[in-house]
């Protein structure tokens with residue numbers, strides 16, 4: 001169902017993201033049920049891509065681009081520009097439950113240029129290939145003026161051990177200043193339960209977790225899944241002293257966690273910026289907490305040696321050069337008539353020259369140039 005333009009842009013974006021996250025979850029489920037995961041090794045440490053990652057990304061970016069052609073969208077996977085996107089990958093529905101909520105006052109008047117969408121079509125890919133299905137999530141994060149503001153976490157295989165045929169998809173969404181929806185929160189959790197990576201661990205990660213004095217460590221996959229543990233109060237903190245997580249891993253989880261009063265920063269306690277032109281890796285690592293964030297920051301500062309800490313650089317919000325912005329724009333989407341896949345729809349929060357280049361690229365996209 002179409003949605004009135006009088007509904008604030010942010011709520012339209014969240015509503016469309018919830019709907020398309022269910023479509024992407026269905027795609028991931030279909031890939032698993034068919035049984036051919038089509039695994040590609042991207043060459044990093046446990047850095048895999050499957051048919052579910054590829055198809056879910058095509059579905060999410062093509063659908064959001066069709067509804068919001070002037071909003072910047074960045075997705076994790078680098079995809080071939082020529083692949084035809086099936087018509088049924090285009091989701092045009094808007095989630096009606098989201099639209100029943102009022103947009104927070106301070107977010108009512110944002111416009112296209114304020115927004116960047118960060119998409120991880122399948123977070124926890126390594127775990128997906130190994131059958132840890134509850135670690136897998138679809139992440140759509142909406143940044144406004146560089147701040148993680150709203151997010152959607154879809155868990156395609158929720159409760160897969162109890163519900164036959166790989167569980168059931170569930171969707172958690174939230175907006176800063178409005179709250180988060182779609183889950184139950186434990187009232188209380190004893191001790192100091194810390195969650196961290198299971199498939200990308202190393203000495204520094206383990207030492208940094210230990211510095212936070214855990215009573216229990218949960219080694220599980222996926223940034224989305226780990227933040228879900230915090231949101232549901234099954235863990236107190238997520239500690240990841242590594243540069244492996246990217247903006248699309250943290251934008252949606254951060255927005256939801258912060259809407260509940262938690263925090264997600266780098267391991268120094270500095271905010272993570274989400275403008276279109278930031279480096280994609282979270283070079284300062286990730287620290288997410290339900291409460292007492294500064295206590296964790298101080299423990300890490302106190303107990304991890306300064307040479308190790310100096311390797312984790314906080315991301316600066318200052319825009320890099322136009323050239324480097326454009327060289328990052330390699331991801332592919334289809335144009336709105338779903339004829340061909342081409343060009344990442346990234347707009348920059350940018351100086352005029354970058355904006356002109358974007359407009360030129362958009363024109364070429366509309367003309368069907370596949371080499372954007």
Ligand SMILES: Nc1ncnc2c1ncn2[C@@H]1O[C@H](COP(=O)(O)O)[C@@H](O)[C@H]1OP(=O)(O)O
Pocket residue numbers: 044045046047048076120122123124125126196197198199200201220221222223242243244245246249
């Ligand atoms: N070294 C790495 N190389 C590639 N991706 C990484 C790396 N470390 C973390 N990630 C991404 O961050 C997420 C959280 O990491 P982890 O599961 O190890 O805690 C992962 O799901 C993975 O995203 P993805 O699974 O989408 O490729």
Ligand SMILES: [Mg+2]
Pocket residue numbers: 120122123124223248249
């Ligand atoms: Mg990921």
